[in-house]
Amino acid sequence: MELRQLEVLRELEALGSVTAVAEMMHVTPSAVSQQIAALQREFRTPLTRRQGRALALTEAGRALAxxxxxxxxxxxAARHAVEDFEQSSTGAVTLSGFHSVGQxxxxRVLAELEALPERPELHLSDEDVSQEEFPALTAHHDLVLAxxxxxSPPWPADGLTVLPLAQEPIDVALAVGHPLASRSALSPADVAGERWVTSRGGFSPDDLLGSVAALADRPLTVAHRINDYGSVASVVAAGGAIGLVPRYTVGRAAEGLALRPLSGISATRxxxxLTRPENLHRRSVQLVVMALRSAMAGLIARGS
Structure with missing residues (x-):
């Protein structure tokens, strides 16, 4: 049994297809299949099975992964022992985040790192995905903001380390002159009769709006479906619709909005x-995590 074979099996569990594993590992699908076949020769119990045209892991395969x-x-840990010993801070780190947290x-994270005498080489990107797709991004990035x-259900525990960063209230966003803006808090019944701007299905604002409808015991009128919070804020500020926006990463920075907490419901994200546990052995990754925590603390202090 070779380490490369175990890595291939792990990636097949995480990504779900031989083609996706091949693309991530920069090899051909044939090379991936050969690694799996070589690993299978070590075991009598089947590790994979055909699922339509795709190759999926059996229970034994998942256990081995x-x-x-x-x-x-x-x-x-062994590969990074020298780096840890020397406390190298300049290694490359890839960080992916969803749009609103990236904005x-x-x-702020870059400013935090700029203040260090030696800093990681940080590479930033963004991914607009639904909740269940975040863990798979750790196959492509050292750190994933999710x-x-x-x-909602917790993140999967197998092969993933979760570092809590913040608990962010999601507020009702109204135009400053909206009649409901005079209230200090709003219940689902208060807002159920309004026109709404929300996200596409499968993303958290729309999931939360479903709970609002259930508690108000009536369907809601959705006028617009927009995933970008900056665009949502501009639509709300123009009047004619209300929305749900995160307080720290979006709401306090948006102009023309009145934010009101939603009562009677757990409106928090x-x-x-998210990271793979081996990444945290690297000093450069640790420094980026520290910068993220400091930047988020500053954002919360500003928005509280």
Missing amino acids: RAGVDVVEAMA ALYG HRLEH RIDV
């Missing part, structure tokens, strides 16, 4: 850093 995480982590945090509603 999860066990392989510990092996990969141990080897990563609010990326500049969000989920407080009451978690912002977490």
Whole structure:
């Protein structure tokens, strides 16, 4: 059994197809299949099965993939022993985040790192994905900023380290002159009769709006579906629709909005850093995590 074979099996569990594994590892699908076949020769129990035209892991394959995480982590710790010993701070780190957190945090994180005498080589990107797709991004990025509603299922535990960053209230956003802006808090019944701007289905604002409709016991009128919070804020500020926006990363910075908490419902999202455990052995990654925490603390202090 070779480390490369365990890495291939792990990526097949995470990404779901031989083609996706090949693209991520920069090899051909045939090379991936050969690694899986070589690993299979070590075991009598089948590790994979055909699912339509795709190759999927059996329960035994998933068990081996999860066990392989510990092996990969141990080897990563060994590979990074010299870097850890020397406390190298200048390694390259890739960070991905969803749009609103990138707009609010990326500049602050770069400023935090700029103040260090030696800093990581940080590479930033953004990904607009639904909640269940965030964990798979750790196959392509060292650190992934992810969000989920407080009451939604937790992130998968296998092969993933979750670093909590913030619990962010999601407020009702109104135009400054809206009649409901005179109230200090709003219930689902208060807002159920309004026209709404929300996200596409499968993203957290729309999931939360479904809870508002359920508690108000009536359907809501959705006038616009927009995923970008900056665009949502501009539509709300123009009047004619209200929305739900995160308080720290979006709401306090948007002009022309009145933010009001939503009562009677858990209107909070978690912002977490997702990473593979072996990445945290690197000093450069640790420094970026520290910068993220400091930048988020400053954002919360400004918005509270």
